[in-house]
Amino acid sequence: MARQRSPQKTITIFGSGSPRLKVADYELARRLGAELAGHGFRVCNGGYGGTMKAAAQGAREHGGSALGVTLTGSGQAAPNEWLEQVLPQPDLPSRILRLLEHGEGFVVLGGGTGTLAEIGILLEFQSKGLMPRSPIVFLGQFWQPLLGLLAGEKILRRESPFTPVEGIEMLGSIACTDSPEAAAQYLAANLSGSDSP
Numbered sequence: 001m002a003r004q005r006s007p008q009k010t011i012t013i014f015g016s017g018s019p020r021l022k023v024a025d026y027e028l029a030r031r032l033g034a035e036l037a038g039h040g041f042r043v044c045n046g047g048y049g050g051t052m053k054a055a056a057q058g059a060r061e062h063g064g065s066a067l068g069v070t071l072t073g074s075g076q077a078a079p080n081e082w083l084e085q086v087l088p089q090p091d092l093p094s095r096i097l098r099l100l101e102h103g104e105g106f107v108v109l110g111g112g113t114g115t116l117a118e119i120g121i122l123l124e125f126q127s128k129g130l131m132p133r134s135p136i137v138f139l140g141q142f143w144q145p146l147l148g149l150l151a152g153e154k155i156l157r158r159e160s161p162f163t164p165v166e167g168i169e170m171l172g173s174i175a176c177t178d179s180p181e182a183a184a185q186y187l188a189a190n191l192s193g194s195d196s197p
Contacts, residue, residue, distance in 0.1 A: 037064025
């Protein structure tokens with residue numbers, strides 16, 4: 001899978017588009033966007049509401065940029081107002097592939113079946129070497145039961161090529177934290193060169 005390059009490194013964020021998010025979930029995603037912008041990253045996500053909107057808002061409020069990869073067709077919500085650029089895709093598989101192509105690092109927030117599909121494809125592509133190895137951070141506790149069920153998978157067993165930072169717990173090649181600040185620091189520490197490991 002070829003990476004889409006931009007002048008600044010891009011972090012793709014997977015999370016919920018639900019408008020009925022808890023205030024704490026929205027704030028966590030907004031803080032993440034702000035922290036990523038503070039490290040010079042561009043934020044990329046699905047472009048709609050919920051944590052997608054919150055992360056884009058946090059990035060833009062702190063001088064960063066935000067890209068949304070949306071779906072075309074009737075019945076789709078309008079992209080959120082915090083995006084600088086929108087890339088409409090014709091179907092869900094194309095959308096997920098574009099989100100992966102743009103990301104040089106990834107953050108996974110709580111979500112539903114859409115986020116679950118994105119996680120599955122991301123982890124499988126990374127595990128099978130179908131895309132460059134990239135730092136992946138699970139932010140918050142939402143997906144910890146899933147990671148526990150997947151503990152036997154290679155990506156969660158193999159030695160990580162990435163450098164941990166304070167506040168990060170490593171599960172093989174996967175980073176976990178409750179801190180947006182630690183997540184952004186981890187990504188910055190592992191994406192400081194011209195290419196990710």
